[in-house]
Amino acid sequence: MTPGGGLQWTELSIFVVLFLLVTVLGFLAARWKAAASLDHLDEWGLGGRRFGAWVTWFLVGGDLYTAYTFVAVPALVFGAGALGFYALPYTVILYPIVFLPALRMWSVSRSHGYVTPADFVRGRFGSPTLALLIAITGIVATMPYIALQLAGLEAVLRTMGLNGSGIVGHLPLLIAFIILALYTYQSGLRAPALIAFVKDGLIYLVILVAVFYLPAKLGGWSHIFDMSAAKLAQPNPKTGKPAGSTLLTGTNQLQYVTLALGSALALFLYPHSLTGVLASRGRSVIKRNMMALPAYSFLLGLLALLGYVAIAAGVKPITNAATGNPDSNTVVPVLFDIQFPSWFAGIAFAAIGIGALVPAAIMSIAAANLWTRNIYKEYLRRGATPKQEATQAKIASLVVKFGAVAFILFIDPQFSIDLQLIGGVLILQTLPAVAISLYTRWLHRWGLIAGWIVGMGWGLIMLYNIPNPSTGRAHFGTSSMPLSTLSIFGWHPFPGVATQIYPGFVALVANLVIAVIVTVIARSMKVFNGVDETDGTDYHADEHDKDLRPIGVH
Amino acid sequence: MSGKAAGLRFSPWNLFLLIPLLMLVTPWFNFDKPRFLGLPFFYWFQFAFVFIGVASVAVVYVMTKGKSDKENQR
Numbered sequence: 001m002t003p004g005g006g007l008q009w010t011e012l013s014i015f016v017v018l019f020l021l022v023t024v025l026g027f028l029a030a031r032w033k034a035a036a037s038l039d040h041l042d043e044w045g046l047g048g049r050r051f052g053a054w055v056t057w058f059l060v061g062g063d064l065y066t067a068y069t070f071v072a073v074p075a076l077v078f079g080a081g082a083l084g085f086y087a088l089p090y091t092v093i094l095y096p097i098v099f100l101p102a103l104r105m106w107s108v109s110r111s112h113g114y115v116t117p118a119d120f121v122r123g124r125f126g127s128p129t130l131a132l133l134i135a136i137t138g139i140v141a142t143m144p145y146i147a148l149q150l151a152g153l154e155a156v157l158r159t160m161g162l163n164g165s166g167i168v169g170h171l172p173l174l175i176a177f178i179i180l181a182l183y184t185y186q187s188g189l190r191a192p193a194l195i196a197f198v199k200d201g202l203i204y205l206v207i208l209v210a211v212f213y214l215p216a217k218l219g220g221w222s223h224i225f226d227m228s229a230a231k232l233a234q235p236n237p238k239t240g241k242p243a244g245s246t247l248l249t250g251t252n253q254l255q256y257v258t259l260a261l262g263s264a265l266a267l268f269l270y271p272h273s274l275t276g277v278l279a280s281r282g283r284s285v286i287k288r289n290m291m292a293l294p295a296y297s298f299l300l301g302l303l304a305l306l307g308y309v310a311i312a313a314g315v316k317p318i319t320n321a322a323t324g325n326p327d328s329n330t331v332v333p334v335l336f337d338i339q340f341p342s343w344f345a346g347i348a349f350a351a352i353g354i355g356a357l358v359p360a361a362i363m364s365i366a367a368a369n370l371w372t373r374n375i376y377k378e379y380l381r382r383g384a385t386p387k388q389e390a391t392q393a394k395i396a397s398l399v400v401k402f403g404a405v406a407f408i409l410f411i412d413p414q415f416s417i418d419l420q421l422i423g424g425v426l427i428l429q430t431l432p433a434v435a436i437s438l439y440t441r442w443l444h445r446w447g448l449i450a451g452w453i454v455g456m457g458w459g460l461i462m463l464y465n466i467p468n469p470s471t472g473r474a475h476f477g478t479s480s481m482p483l484s485t486l487s488i489f490g491w492h493p494f495p496g497v498a499t500q501i502y503p504g505f506v507a508l509v510a511n512l513v514i515a516v517i518v519t520v521i522a523r524s525m526k527v528f529n530g531v532d533e534t535d536g537t538d539y540h541a542d543e544h545d546k547d548l549r550p551i552g553v554h
Numbered sequence: 555m556s557g558k559a560a561g562l563r564f565s566p567w568n569l570f571l572l573i574p575l576l577m578l579v580t581p582w583f584n585f586d587k588p589r590f591l592g593l594p595f596f597y598w599f600q601f602a603f604v605f606i607g608v609a610s611v612a613v614v615y616v617m618t619k620g621k622s623d624k625e626n627q628r
Contacts, residue, residue, distance in 0.1 A: 082596065085596075085597065085600070088600050088601070088604070089577045089578065089600060089603070092574055092577060092600075092603055092604055092607040093574050093575055093577060093578065093607070095574075095607060095611055096571040096572070096573075096574045096575070096607060096610055096611055097571070097575075099571055099611060099614065100568065100571070215592070220592050221591060221592030221593050222589060222592030223592070224592070225592065225593070225594055246586070246594060246596075247584055247585070247586060247594065247596055248580055248584045248596070253580045253581065253584065256580055257578045257580060260578065261578060284619075287615045287619075288615070290611050290615075291608055291611045291612050291615060294604050294607055294608050297604055297607075298601065298604045301597075301600065301601055301604070305593075305597070540563065
């Protein structure tokens with residue numbers, strides 16, 4: 001049967017059965033390790049702050065390695081070759097980098113009852129303005145990420161034959177999302193935590209089978225790489241240049257490195273990653289997870305290689321009937337569809353589909369927490385009780401999810417991909433305020449605000465000016481920028497250099513430079529730097545401390 | 555606040571966290587040969603670094619464990 005042709009009944013039935021299973025789990029989750037009441041953000045938004053090592057491993061793993069990652073990384077390798085493999089170094093250096101700051105963030109948040117990164121910034125600098133900037137950055141960066149989870153889910157649905165056009169084409173997606181919205185509303189963070197067990201179990205099963213079975217069927221890895229190298233070396237008819245290569249070239253090595261490093265620095269600044277960390281019981285849970293989470297990185301590396309398998313198997317991406325463009329995100333689903341018996345393809349699609357639900361739920365909870373704590377409580381209703389906060393967050397999580405659905409329904413999915421690209425650059429600009437201030441208050445709050453504005457503005461300008469010749473787009477083409485186009489008020493420091501770099505990284509450097517300059521000025525003028533409500537000992541608090549703040553108090 | 559450690563608590567063992575960053579020096583491994591199980595060097599070398607990353611974090615976890623626990627439990 002041709003992928004994208006008619007309905008694939010076997011696949012669809014298995015998908016529906018597994019989807020119903022997690023739906024039941026999602027609703028039952030409200031009773032799992034339940035407290036007296038879910039009417040507190042500690043409970044609804046952070047699962048009671050008592051997840052142990054195993055739950056945290058599944059939750060954070062299910063959160064960071066999303067359906068979109070599983071679909072987009074092989075798609076990137078399929079299209080560009082070695083550059084797409086940046087996902088592996090990115091997720092290996094990630095854990096050593098965040099190991100120490102994540103512990104400090106957990107302790108200080110546990111001591112003061114912080115739920116979001118913006119809560120911490122508010123407490124550290126006594127600045128609602130800076131906290132608002134951090135909260136808005138977090139929400140703006142998270143929204144397209146949720147929309148992309150939907151894009152991943154939709155890629156699977158279309159491969160199974162649910163490829164209608166217009167609004168009917170989006171109906172299955174809409175149904176799946178209403179179900180998700182309802183159990184997240186009811187169970188809070190406990191729902192994705194419980195579902196993550198099913199999701200990750202299925203993903204491990206599918207990927208391990210795929211990386212052993214497919215190469216054996218297609219003539220071995222050596223043959224697959226030789227075929228891919230030949231295919232990628234063929235010139236693109238539109239640009240006249242090769243599409244990619246199986247090794248890095250002279251011009252994209254710096255891009256590979258800065259993209260991996262920039263992405264690693266950005267990941268734990270995303271509010272949803274911090275939600276997973278803050279929900280854990282204690283410091284030792286986080287430490288053990290930083291050791292165990294690279295198991296997912298290994299899996300992601302194997303999955304990236306499926307991009308080459310798809311080249312060797314002659315996969316052609318399905319044309320999205322709603323937009324009329326070939327959707328490269330369907331590469332892996334199509335590969336499974338043509339290479340596996342339909343019952344196994346059904347399990348694989350369920351794994352990707354459920355894989356979209358877990359992060360989408362956590363992200364919407366994180367965005368809802370930001371809205372509630374740093375905008376609603378700060379500016380709209382100062383005296384909100386914990387119960388009102390929880391109610392507000394539940395409603396906000398619905399709004400966020402339907403906002404994401406609207407993105408997919410009414411706007412070209414390409415726009416979500418652009419925003420996701422931008423989101424990574426934006427969230428990276430909160431690094432000085434959120435991560436550096438975990439260690440020192442030397443950077444002045446006005447320096448942080450000034451750095452944020454410059455990093456944000458310049459990052460957006462750089463992304464806007466990057467064209468993509470192979471798709472004929474003039475703006476927001478890719479995340480790689482040739483150094484020759486780097487311009488500081490018209491001054492080009494690297495004229496004629498073809499080496500490429502990740503613009504988010506350049507923007508972060510500018511952000512830090514401005515933050516330092518403004519800090520020096522503000523300090524010499526003795527500008528007030530806000531009141532710090534945190535104490536040195538708060539950054540080392542742990543689960544067994546006797547004077548620890550109680551959880552979920554009203 | 556009874557005897558809980560304040561400020562920065564730095565152990566030299568933490569320097570082990572820098573080792574995985576060596577993975578960012580791409581000219582060291584941007585080669586096709588030697589292949590392992592058919593995978594070019596570029597790929598299997600980076601897979602091997604997953605284990606180096608885990609080992610580095612494990613060293614820091616184990617070597618700084620007893621000390622901070624004692625300080626925290628009082």
